[in-house]
Amino acid sequence: MITVIGSLNMDLAVKMDVFPKQGETVLGEQFQTIPGGKGANQAVAAARLGSQVNMIGCVGTDSFGDTLRNVLQQEHVHTDTITTASVPTGIANILLYNDDNRIIVVPGANYELSPVHIEAAKEVIQQSQMVIMQLEIPKETTEYALKLCKEANVPVLFNPAPAANFDMRWMEEITYMTPNESECLLLFGDDFEEVLKRYPNKLIITLGSDGARFFDGEYPIHIPGYMTKVVDTTGAGDTFNGALAHALVEGQSLDEAVYFANIAASLSIEKFGAQGGMPTLGAVYARMSGCEE
Numbered sequence: 001m002i003t004v005i006g007s008l009n010m011d012l013a014v015k016m017d018v019f020p021k022q023g024e025t026v027l028g029e030q031f032q033t034i035p036g037g038k039g040a041n042q043a044v045a046a047a048r049l050g051s052q053v054n055m056i057g058c059v060g061t062d063s064f065g066d067t068l069r070n071v072l073q074q075e076h077v078h079t080d081t082i083t084t085a086s087v088p089t090g091i092a093n094i095l096l097y098n099d100d101n102r103i104i105v106v107p108g109a110n111y112e113l114s115p116v117h118i119e120a121a122k123e124v125i126q127q128s129q130m131v132i133m134q135l136e137i138p139k140e141t142t143e144y145a146l147k148l149c150k151e152a153n154v155p156v157l158f159n160p161a162p163a164a165n166f167d168m169r170w171m172e173e174i175t176y177m178t179p180n181e182s183e184c185l186l187l188f189g190d191d192f193e194e195v196l197k198r199y200p201n202k203l204i205i206t207l208g209s210d211g212a213r214f215f216d217g218e219y220p221i222h223i224p225g226y227m228t229k230v231v232d233t234t235g236a237g238d239t240f241n242g243a244l245a246h247a248l249v250e251g252q253s254l255d256e257a258v259y260f261a262n263i264a265a266s267l268s269i270e271k272f273g274a275q276g277g278m279p280t281l282g283a284v285y286a287r288m289s290g291c292e293e
């Protein structure tokens, strides 16, 4: 079983032709509500591949909270350890204008997830084969969860996004760390060769269409991405992380697991939305074996 400790958001996307000036009202073209949050996305990614997944998070008492919980249940993610707080559910307000986007995130209930909730879910964590975390919940909660995982000897896959919330002291407690290039730059500087060597078989840098790289203790390893037609890259990183956890828990080596995660992420970018394009296990194997329909 995989446990994800992280955020659940409702994305509110407005597409517009005219961007309003201060004090102005304009008509938008399109409005969509899309379930998201890095935590929920990574949980869905792993569950769609067939992993048993447990989500630890917090939503509000509003209808967005109910919807997010239901969506996860439909994806067969266990939601018993999702708590409810009397503040609004986290949202991301996405303004799409001229092929560009402006995003406002209001963490809401995600910032109410506290060490008390992690302690209450202790048994679930102890029974997990891997715990996945990101940085969209309070720092003290992340710290407490890392401590529990260490005590219980549960491996942690840490996706340091948004990177500014990362604390370097956590490196020791993390088993696998998956920054993208800009997160890696922010956290470790621009000498990727050096930093990969410093964290062999632990630091995996994702490189967009280029795939991912790590250092295996002896050699630098680069696993190229799978070239495909991009429709929407939203959720590529989340799919990569959920798939990597799934493959590692299944007992794959790190090389194999990164290859598997690249394939899964390549399928996700062929469809719109973060969760919308996340593949099933069958779809990943079909692509690996060259037997796609």
Ligand SMILES: Nc1ncnc2c1ncn2[C@@H]1O[C@H](COP(=O)(O)OP(=O)(O)OP(=O)(O)O)[C@@H](O)[C@H]1O
Residues within 6 Å of the ligand: 180, 181, 206, 207, 208, 209, 210, 211, 212, 225, 226, 227, 228, 230, 233, 234, 235, 236, 237, 238, 240, 261, 262, 263, 265, 266, 269
């Ligand atoms: N254009 C692409 N073609 C093929 N694979 C891609 C492409 N973009 C992303 N991927 C896959 O997704 C993984 C994660 O992408 P990236 O390194 O851009 O992380 P990210 O910035 O967290 O992604 P995002 O924020 O778009 O979800 C890559 O390692 C790769 O496997």
Ligand SMILES: [K+]
Residues within 6 Å of the ligand: 232, 233, 234, 235, 236, 268, 269, 270, 271, 272, 273, 274, 277
């Ligand atoms: K997508």
